[in-house]
Amino acid sequence: MxxxxxxxxxxxxxxxxxxxxxxxxxxxxxxxxxxxxxxxxxxxxxxxxxxxxxxxxxxxxxxxxxxxxxxxxxxxxxxxxxxxxxxxxxxxxxxxxxxxxxxxxxxxxxxxxxxxxxxxxxxxxxxxxxxxxxxxxxxxxxxxxxxxxxxxxxxxxxxxxxxxxxxxQPAQPVKQSVGLSDRERDCLRWTAEGKTAWDIGLILNISENTVNFHVKKAMRKLGTTSRTVAVVKAIRFNLIDLPGRLDSTTRT
CATH class of the missing domain: 3.30.450.80 (Transcription factor LuxR-like, autoinducer-binding domain)
Structure with missing residues (x-):
């Protein structure tokens, strides 16, 4: 597996x-x-x-x-x-x-x-x-x-x-009302692939600082200070696709 x-x-x-x-x-x-x-x-x-x-x-x-x-x-x-x-x-x-x-x-x-x-x-x-x-x-x-x-x-x-x-703790409801922007989802998807902020910036044609900005916003929305946990939660809540299934095209 x-x-x-x-x-x-x-x-x-x-x-x-x-x-x-x-x-x-x-x-x-x-x-x-x-x-x-x-x-x-x-x-x-x-x-x-x-x-x-x-x-x-x-x-x-x-x-x-x-x-x-x-x-x-x-x-x-x-x-x-x-x-x-x-x-x-x-x-x-x-x-x-x-x-x-x-x-x-x-x-x-x-x-x-x-x-x-x-x-x-x-x-x-x-x-x-x-x-x-x-x-x-x-x-x-x-x-x-x-x-x-x-x-x-x-x-x-x-x-x-x-x-x-x-x-x-199944009695605790899972919040799935978190809304991520398209750019936040893009950045988390590539983070899930193990890409650095610099790599993601090249892929998406944006600056490294902009990548970090979007990732940190997503982290705040998902209630974590960890990029890894943000990715795991985003996948679990069906907010992003599973890594490895990215389309060959990305937003500019």
Whole structure:
């Protein structure tokens, strides 16, 4: 399953287990078959069976999960500790190389690699009322290249997070009355394709500043300060077409 099929299927999913299976299927295509979703500072009533806090959904190897929770590694896991301090996806390799980890933190990272989680990417996820979650993708391959997959994994994480919230709290109506201008939709579509503001400016024959202006307006309308979340919400609310289905012609 590719990224855009995942977005389409996730928007129609009605259960957390099915949604998580979709997530795993899609992340596998990026070379990251191991996935963990956790709530860091709140108790989430909807979770897969047998998953103690802070895990909500996880398919990491069973022996590692038992080892991890038996020793309460989530209390010293550098991924868990650093997620609230970061706003963008981060790679586990960078934690080992660039961060000053204490012995317990380094032990968690080294043992996770020995358990088969060779490389990982974690995406901080922020919600209402100060809620903080994290979605981590890990690869069992020594030659995995997380840096090349960060953009797609980031979109995957946010789409899953938003879809999960819709399933967990179905009684809350979803606002779909947001109105985007044609130019705002154009800019978000190309942002979804991974284009920079400079790239989009060339495609649409407008300045980079104008692109940023339209994207920021769309972000405000969609109630987010993140471009990635704006794209995910716009797709979920059917305000823009799925990426990869853009017409060859664009507005001037």
């Amino acid at each position: 590719d990224l855009f099929s995942f977005i389409d299927c996730a928007n129609r999913s009605k259960s957390l287990p099915a949604l998580f299976e979709l997530l795993v299927d899609c992340s596998c295509q990026q070379g990251f078959s191991q996935v963990a979703y956790g709530a860091l500072n709140y108790n989430e009533p909807v979770r897969l069976p047998g998953h103690p806090m802070p895990a909500i959904a996880i398919n990491f190897p069973w022996h590692w999960r038992k080892h991890y929770f038996d020793r309460k590694y989530h209390e010293c896991d550098p991924v868990v500790r650093r997620t609230p301090m970061l706003s963008k996806p981060f790679m586990w390799d960078h934690l080992l190389k660039r961060e000053q980890l204490n012995p317990n933190e380094r032990l968690v990272m080294e043992e996770s690699r020995e358990a088969g989680l060779k490389h990982g990417v974690s995406v901080p996820l922020f919600g209402p009322l100060g809620r903080i979650s994290v979605l981590s993708f890990a690869s069992t391959f020594n030659d995995a290249e997380p840096a090349q997959n960060v953009h797609r994994l980031n979109v995957l994480a946010w789409q899953f997070h938003i879809a999960f919230a819709a399933i967990a």
